[in-house]
Amino acid sequence: MRYFIELSYRGTAYHGWQTQANGVSVQTTLEAALTRRLRQPVFVMGSGRTDAGVHAQQQFAHFEVEEPIIWTDALLYSINCMLPDDIAIRAIFPVRPTDHARFSAISRYYQYHITRHKNAFESGLTYHFRPALDVERMNEACRILLNHTDFKSFSKARANVTHFRCRLDFAYWERSEANLLTFHIKANRFLWGMVRTIVGTMLEIGQDGMTLDQFDQLINDQDRTLAGRAAPANGLYLVEVGYPDGVLAQRVSPGE
Template sequence: MRRYFIELSYDGTNYHGWQTQPNAVTVQEVLDKALSTVLREPIETVGCGRTDTGVHAKEFFAHFTPQPPEGGAFDGHVLTTMDRSLNSILPRDIAVKNIFEVDDEMHARFSATLRSYQYHIHFNKDPFKNNYSWLLRDEPDLELMNQAAKIMMEYTDFSCFSKSNTQVKTNNCKINRAEWLKTDDGSIIFHISADRFLRNMVRAIVGTLLMVGRQEMAPEAVRNIIESKNRSNAGTSVPACGLYLTEVKYPPPNLLKGEQ
């Protein structure tokens, strides 16, 4: 059985997140149905992570293992045709970018070494940013928020930002980027990268940093919140509309056959 990676992007507005669940439409469910139609066999994908309801993905990977065709593998022409066939039947808010074969040990979720997210906030009413950015009335202090974000990079246990009752072996994550930047149109974007993320972690971090930006607490107070390991001490989770998964990185290219 050969393994294939599929690279896609999606607008999460109309979906209850990535992962298939009963009584709700999800990106994984729609993608699996499309793959099953094109390949004429039941297909179940494994995603690189789990985005929540309304969260978007500019870059997302999943893997699947179809029955081998005659000859043992899909060639480049067949994969390109598969790509086009999928895009012709997928809804407009899900787009397949690439399909390529990978080594058997490559796993969309567990082989990923880095994930990056962005959170978008704007301050002037804009109908074209509905569902894609969070509208705030008052602009927070970016300098204070960046001071607090820098402190977060000193820690690894982020239990205080994790959704309750999640079944994970550890709440440790290694953050290697956390900063706010202002855009040319006056909006602000939070950039964060880590080896892994907990459920609801980014939205909880943004909510906490905004408390600092509104001067409801000092940047150093973030230390007490993290060290408490208590979710109730952190800020309220911000709306999903402004959150994007923007990048997923894997081991060196020689392990990704599609990148050679």
């Protein structure tokens, strides 16, 4: 039996999603709680690998067990009690044997949050960035970004991929509050470090440190050394993972 998990986490204390030899990961922590509660070894596969310090408002993973499990509100509650406060499971539900948390996903939506003023209650959750920014020019850069499909210039050099093509659905900056600036981006897939490097490069554009023509050219050149430095991990959130119709058909939180 294969089950999907819908969860969220604050990534501050973790060395990313994936199991690491040198630090605590979200995946390892989740597997430990499920193994303990279900009294059998449980290994999970996530929809993607968020970096150290990156957060997820919505993440999906799947695991398999030999026998069906009757999921109740009490069972889900007990697993959440075993997890630390910065990881929360919203639902666990059965899926088809062919449904895969990573390979069945058709889109990922990220946000990057920048606060213009220091906030004691958002430490580790936003990037405090004070220099003046031309948000309109940054949105012009987004329109240029949407004209491209190869994003090698924004990928970490050690990325183990066969190609650097991504299909972007949207990319734009939004001032949701006087002191909060949010970058929205959605695509079918993302490269390792891609969103943070795009944000870091656009912050240079917003400070007039790079022209729009230079931005367009660096994408065409497919050279990571021409892009800006990656923005800090603490402002990045995985917001939504999309799947084809039917994959999430049985997603109902116990008690709803």
